[in-house]
Amino acid sequence: MKKLLTISVLSLALFSQFALAAQTVKATVNGMVCAFCAQGIEKKMRALSQTQDVYVNLKQRIVAVELKDGQNLSFDTVKDLIKDAGYDVTGIEMSEHPVAHIKADMEAKGAK
Amino acid sequence: MFNYLKFWLLGCAILSAQPVLAGPMGFNESYMVMGDFNNNWRESFINYAITPRDAFGVSATYMRSDDRSKTRTLEELTYTRLLHRWNMPHAQANLWFMGGVGALQGENKGLNRDHDFDKVMITPGVQFDYETTRVYFMATHRLYRTSNLNHDYSAIRAGFSFYETGYDQTQPWFILETRNMNGLSDKVEITPMLRFINKNFFVEGGVNNFYEPRFNFMYIF
Numbered sequence: 001m002k003k004l005l006t007i008s009v010l011s012l013a014l015f016s017q018f019a020l021a022a023q024t025v026k027a028t029v030n031g032m033v034c035a036f037c038a039q040g041i042e043k044k045m046r047a048l049s050q051t052q053d054v055y056v057n058l059k060q061r062i063v064a065v066e067l068k069d070g071q072n073l074s075f076d077t078v079k080d081l082i083k084d085a086g087y088d089v090t091g092i093e094m095s096e097h098p099v100a101h102i103k104a105d106m107e108a109k110g111a112k
Numbered sequence: 113m114f115n116y117l118k119f120w121l122l123g124c125a126i127l128s129a130q131p132v133l134a135g136p137m138g139f140n141e142s143y144m145v146m147g148d149f150n151n152n153w154r155e156s157f158i159n160y161a162i163t164p165r166d167a168f169g170v171s172a173t174y175m176r177s178d179d180r181s182k183t184r185t186l187e188e189l190t191y192t193r194l195l196h197r198w199n200m201p202h203a204q205a206n207l208w209f210m211g212g213v214g215a216l217q218g219e220n221k222g223l224n225r226d227h228d229f230d231k232v233m234i235t236p237g238v239q240f241d242y243e244t245t246r247v248y249f250m251a252t253h254r255l256y257r258t259s260n261l262n263h264d265y266s267a268i269r270a271g272f273s274f275y276e277t278g279y280d281q282t283q284p285w286f287i288l289e290t291r292n293m294n295g296l297s298d299k300v301e302i303t304p305m306l307r308f309i310n311k312n313f314f315v316e317g318g319v320n321n322f323y324e325p326r327f328n329f330m331y332i333f
Binding site for chain 1: 135138139140142164194197198199200201202203204243244245276277278279280281283309310311312313314330332
């Protein structure tokens with residue numbers, strides 16, 4: 001009985017972690033040097049129905065798109081939008097951190 | 113305070129735009145409004161990007177010679193094309209084509225009588241720019257031609273930002289520009305300017321080597 005209870009608690013804890021984890025598409029972008037010019041990327045990303053929040057970091061060349069709960073966004077869509085805005089994607093990955101966490105992490109490292 | 117406000121409102125009201133600021137067009141399906149103003153050169157300009165590389169627009173330009181004996185007013189339809197873009201890890205370079213065709217109204221003041229004329233003017237040109245988060249360089253050459261008239265325009269700009277800023281913050285820059293318009297001025301205009309770039313706007317202002325004010329802006333929406 002005790003064993004069953006332990007398994008249940010652990011499962012619940014793991015499930016809760018999974019359920020709370022954000023899904024953020026994080027792209028590394030070449031050529032993104034000016035906020036005035038890069039605003040097109042942010043506007044196109046925010047216009048997507050799946051988008052919860054967007055973060056752009058010029059120095060680290062990062063565009064992070066946090067998704068709403070239960071939403072999916074393909075890497076190809078992100079790449080195409082960034083390319084349409086005039087930039088090149090050199091790397092792309094999925095992060096379980098929300099945009100706020102990624103922003104805080106980069107600013108803590110001194111990268112505005 | 114009122115005089116200060118009046119000065120800027122006056123500047124905005126008669127503003128005009130040689131498209132030589134950052135890039136001469138915005139992102140796909142965006143409008144770009146630009147203005148460039150000083151005593152002898154005033155231009156206002158708006159274009160719409162129909163693709164990531166092509167924009168069409170309209171422009172109105174007022175030009176005047178140093179001795180004020182010649183004035184030109186040009187209304188034109190414009191086309192801007194991003195010919196090539198180099199995206200590097202921490203830099204971007206662009207080669208642009210900018211061109212237009214429009215109606216030119218000219219006036220040459222004479223000792224005995226003034227001479228007015230209307231012509232069709234074409235204005236093809238190219239621009240190259242290179243930019244990082246800390247340095248900026250731009251060179252442009254644009255033909256302003258019609259029969260018996262040559263007002264070709266050349267400009268070079270270079271500058272640096274005072275410090276790095278975040279994407280949402282306003283970044284101050286120092287920019288030095290040299291430019292000349294053939295047939296209207298024998299001199300080279302040199303203008304040191306302060307530029308402020310935010311993701312939503314771009315403004316810059318300065319005083320040229322003839323002690324005349326200069327103000328530029330850009331806005332994308």
